[in-house]
Amino acid sequence: MQTFFIVAILGLGFLITFQIAKASEYVAVLRGEEKARKQTNKVNAFMLLAFLIIGMIGVYYCNEKLKGKILGEPASDHGILVDRMLYITIALTGIVFVITQICLFWFAYKYQESDKRKAYYYPHNNKLELIWTVIPAITLTVLVGFGIFYWYKITGKAPENAMIVEVTGKQFGWEFRYPGKDGVLGKKYFKNVSPEKNNPAGQLWEDKYNHDDVFMEQEMHLVVNKPVKLVINAKDVIHDVGLAHFRMKMDAVPGTPTTMWFTPTFTTKQMIEKTGKPDFVYEISCDQMCGKGHYSMRGVIVVETQEEFDAWLAAKKPQYLVANPDKDPAAVKTDTLNKVAAVIN
Amino acid sequence: MDLWIVSMALFVVSSLLGGLNYISTILNLRTKGMSMTRLPLTIWAMFFTAVLGVLSFPVLLSGLILLLFDRNLGTSFYLSDIVVNGEILPNEGGSAILFQHLFWFLGHPEVYIILLPAMGMVSEILSVNSRKPIFGYMAMLGSLFAITILAFLVWAHHMFVTGLNPFLGSIFVLLTLLIAVPSAIKVFNWLTTLWRGNIRFTPATLFAIGFVSLFISGGLTGIFLGNSTIDIHLHDTMFVVAHFHIVMGVASFFGMFAGVYHWFPKMFGRYLNSTLGYIHFWVTMIGSYLIFWPMHYQGLAGIPRRYLDKRGWVSFNDFPELDKMITIVSIIVFAMQLMFVFNFIYSIFKGRKVTSTNPWGANTLEWTTPIRPGHGNWPGEIPEVHRWPYDYSKDGREFIPQTEPIGENESKH
Ligand SMILES: [Cu+2]
Ligand SMILES: [Cu+2]
Numbered sequence: 189m190q191t192f193f194i195v196a197i198l199g200l201g202f203l204i205t206f207q208i209a210k211a212s213e214y215v216a217v218l219r220g221e222e223k224a225r226k227q228t229n230k231v232n233a234f235m236l237l238a239f240l241i242i243g244m245i246g247v248y249y250c251n252e253k254l255k256g257k258i259l260g261e262p263a264s265d266h267g268i269l270v271d272r273m274l275y276i277t278i279a280l281t282g283i284v285f286v287i288t289q290i291c292l293f294w295f296a297y298k299y300q301e302s303d304k305r306k307a308y309y310y311p312h313n314n315k316l317e318l319i320w321t322v323i324p325a326i327t328l329t330v331l332v333g334f335g336i337f338y339w340y341k342i343t344g345k346a347p348e349n350a351m352i353v354e355v356t357g358k359q360f361g362w363e364f365r366y367p368g369k370d371g372v373l374g375k376k377y378f379k380n381v382s383p384e385k386n387n388p389a390g391q392l393w394e395d396k397y398n399h400d401d402v403f404m405e406q407e408m409h410l411v412v413n414k415p416v417k418l419v420i421n422a423k424d425v426i427h428d429v430g431l432a433h434f435r436m437k438m439d440a441v442p443g444t445p446t447t448m449w450f451t452p453t454f455t456t457k458q459m460i461e462k463t464g465k466p467d468f469v470y471e472i473s474c475d476q477m478c479g480k481g482h483y484s485m486r487g488v489i490v491v492e493t494q495e496e497f498d499a500w501l502a503a504k505k506p507q508y509l510v511a512n513p514d515k516d517p518a519a520v521k522t523d524t525l526n527k528v529a530a531v532i533n
Numbered sequence: 534m535d536l537w538i539v540s541m542a543l544f545v546v547s548s549l550l551g552g553l554n555y556i557s558t559i560l561n562l563r564t565k566g567m568s569m570t571r572l573p574l575t576i577w578a579m580f581f582t583a584v585l586g587v588l589s590f591p592v593l594l595s596g597l598i599l600l601l602f603d604r605n606l607g608t609s610f611y612l613s614d615i616v617v618n619g620e621i622l623p624n625e626g627g628s629a630i631l632f633q634h635l636f637w638f639l640g641h642p643e644v645y646i647i648l649l650p651a652m653g654m655v656s657e658i659l660s661v662n663s664r665k666p667i668f669g670y671m672a673m674l675g676s677l678f679a680i681t682i683l684a685f686l687v688w689a690h691h692m693f694v695t696g697l698n699p700f701l702g703s704i705f706v707l708l709t710l711l712i713a714v715p716s717a718i719k720v721f722n723w724l725t726t727l728w729r730g731n732i733r734f735t736p737a738t739l740f741a742i743g744f745v746s747l748f749i750s751g752g753l754t755g756i757f758l759g760n761s762t763i764d765i766h767l768h769d770t771m772f773v774v775a776h777f778h779i780v781m782g783v784a785s786f787f788g789m790f791a792g793v794y795h796w797f798p799k800m801f802g803r804y805l806n807s808t809l810g811y812i813h814f815w816v817t818m819i820g821s822y823l824i825f826w827p828m829h830y831q832g833l834a835g836i837p838r839r840y841l842d843k844r845g846w847v848s849f850n851d852f853p854e855l856d857k858m859i860t861i862v863s864i865i866v867f868a869m870q871l872m873f874v875f876n877f878i879y880s881i882f883k884g885r886k887v888t889s890t891n892p893w894g895a896n897t898l899e900w901t902t903p904i905r906p907g908h909g910n911w912p913g914e915i916p917e918v919h920r921w922p923y924d925y926s927k928d929g930r931e932f933i934p935q936t937e938p939i940g941e942n943e944s945k946h
Contacts, residue, residue: 198868205872209808213885225733232734232811236742243822254830257851266765273762274833281753288720288749295727296742299663300734307664307926308729316725317672317718324717328710328756335710335760336703342762343699359618378614379621390616420696424617426629428694428769432835432848435766439695441629443613446696471848475769475837483840 226301233300240293244286260433260463263470263491264450267435269338276334280327346449350415353408355472356389357420357427357440360481362472365389366402368506373419374398381423386511393508403507408472409490410452411497417449427485428476433459439476452491459491535604538597545594548586555583564898566918571935573897573922574673578653581681582646589642589685596635603627630695637688644781645684649677651788652719655741657922658791659723661895662738663730664931666923669722676715683712693761694768702761709759716752720745731926735893736810740791743818744784750822751780754829772832775825783821790814793877798892802905803884809876813869820866824859831855894932896922901936 216224262271299305354365354373367373374397381390391398410416420429422440429448430437438448452470460468472487492500509516559572559580572580599610603624611632612624660667667673690709693702723745732738754776757763767773790813797805836849843849891900898918902910909915916936924933928944 194864198864202868202872202875205812206809206875209806209812209876212808213806228807228811229734232739233732235815236734236739239818246822247826250827250830254827254852254855258830258834270762270766273760274757274766277757277760277763281756285749285753288724289746291724292727292742292745292749295724295730296732296734299727299730299732301731305731306929307731309666309925309927310668310725310729311666311923312669312671316721317669320721321714321718324714328713331756331760332707332710335706335762338762339703339706340699342765343702358616378616381616381621383619424615430769430835430837432766437694437765437768441696442615443625444628444630444696465847467847469847471846473835473837473846473849477839483842484845486845 368400430475
């Protein structure tokens with residue numbers, strides 16, 4: 189019913205507009221085409237000026253209305269750099285935007301056709317061309333300079349004390365692996381991937397480093413003010429680890445691991461206070477179109493203190509023991525006890 | 534999917550042949566007196582567009598052929614370490630990033646393949662309708678050339694976050710932001726062309742002015758995205774959607790609309806209904822800014838592209854009314870385009886008839902042909918060209934067609 193209504197209204201609007209347009213053409217012929225043309229010329233010139241003024245007010249209004257909903261304080265050290273670069277660029281391009289748009293619409297209005305004026309024959313002026321080649325070139329040099337400086341800081345080597353977490357994207361969710369006490373992620377091979385055998389990451393159990401690696405899905409924990417280096421993988425197609433609050437992003441590519449590092453500067457709890465949203469969580473969004481469920485490829489990051497983190501991780505069982513229960517000292521112990529009990533009985 | 538690849542291959546071949554045709558026609562079939570520096574800027578833009586296409590499309594074609602191999606012949610150019618839905622694929626050693634390189638090596642020039650003809654037509658239309666020569670013809674040409682060269686050297690700015698070597702990234706930042714220089718030159722020259730003109734607002738002029746406005750807006754946000762530091766945050770967000778729709782989508786369409794309104798009388802001997810043209814312009818202009826301007830804010834808030842439902846998110850759920858507004862406006866703007874199509878078809882048969890060969894008072898050659906040109910365009914000899922196409926308001930004369938010989942006392946420029 190609603191669709192029918194919309195279509196009907198559109199159709200009606202269509203018809204009316206067309207009839208007006210046709211009629212206006214006849215009227216123009218009746219009134220004398222030249223006179224009618226001059227009339228519309230004036231109207232359009234005025235509308236261009238009005239568009240400029242209302243448009244600029246609109247830009248201001250839009251900014252007032254939406255600025256509270258964007259950005260907020262960045263929650264990582266790199267985020268501060270990204271935001272600084274962003275504000276430098278907004279300032280410089282903003283000036284250019286206002287000046288050029290005003291010139292464009294003001295000239296259009298001011299120099300609208302008039303019988304009193306003759307256009308000024310002005311084909312070139314090399315000095316002017318030089319000026320507006322050099323000024324943009326200098327401005328852009330500044331932007332490139334700052335940009336590359338921050339870029340190297342952000343993409344540079346991760347600090348030695350950074351903790352490592354492996355992030356793997358798959359249709360449509362996230363998997364995480366922590367290296368455990370040894371601080372090294374064990375080797376894996378994609379042909380070993382087997383959720384049935386409790387080996388969803390494809391870890392090679394022969395590799396000693398794998399024995400303490402902890403595997404989990406959907407939720408990742410980080411330590412506040414401690415640098416973290418993410419090793420990023422994808423299982424099936426290209427995904428992207430998007431961390432809006434940390435201002436970080438890196439593609440997850442099957443077959444080619446990528447990395448990024450940053451230091452979270454606020455715990456989740458602090459962010460709840462800062463944003464005033466009681467349900468605030470850091471979210472991992474997939475930013476690279478990856479299929480039907482792309483929009484729902486959500487992960488959660490909890491940033492907490494070192495003690496909270498240690499307690500959380502200690503409660504997790506290494507995947508090696510999940511996949512090989514016979515190697516689990518705890519399980520083996522209960523097993524022997526059971527056997528002993530059986531013998532006694 | 535395979536059929537799509539084959540159809541893309543056919544498309545590439547046809548655009549190659551078309552491009553070669555443009556290049557050889559422009560180089561070899563100019564009329565007597567039409568030196569390269571007397572060509573209208575529209576033709577120059579077409580020429581550079583064709584060069585871009587001819588040099589970049591083959592790379593896409595090769596990329597597509599490799600894709601066809603991967604899909605059907607068991608090769609692993611792009612595939613490695615893949616487990617889809619629990620099924621382990623045998624491929625190893627390929628790189629998905631390779632496809633991105635091959636794709637964007639065409640993909641970026643393609644932006645300019647779309648944009649350059651619009652720039653050329655806008656230059657022509659602004660000059661004709663402000664009754665002034667285009668300002669800085671040689672600078673316009675030089676900047677077209679610079680854009681063409683740079684267009685080949687910036688493709689990896691789409692790949693800053695693919696894990697690309699940061700040093701390589703910084704080179705692409707430099708080359709990408711360099712494009713802003715010729716683009717700025719073009720904008721300032723268009724502005725100066727309007728300055729002290731005597732402007733007639735035909736629908737074509739309005740669309741040309743709209744093009745310049747949108748090109749400024751969309752071009753400036755390119756400076757954000759071309760800077761890898763900012764791109765880390767804005768990559769694949771709504772900001773990108775806003776940027777490229779404004780600059781490559783709407784702006785190019787505006788250039789094309791300007792061209793259609795301007796040359797329609799030449800094509801069909803009738804005018805498009807200009808009242809509809811004005812309505813078309815204003816609805817589209819206002820609508821485009823309403824749709825795309827607020828999207829920048831969504832992008833700054835980190836909202837990813839191509840999310841059909843954001844209700845499951847805590848971070849991205851702040852703009853429901855805005856999304857509604859954008860949807861409504863885009864339906865209206867789209868309906869307006871249908872109106873344009875209708876106007877186009879209706880006017881071919883029922884439009885107001887053109888009564889003179891040169892209704893806009895333009896200098897270029899096409900307006901010296903009969904109202905309805907026959908085969909070969911001119912009934913007799915093809916005309917000779919004696920001057921550049923932008924002698925408007927020179928020596929007190931409103932316009933001097935290219936076919937008119939230089940007068941004895943004519944001032945030089
Ligand atoms: Cu994904
Ligand atoms: Cu590009």
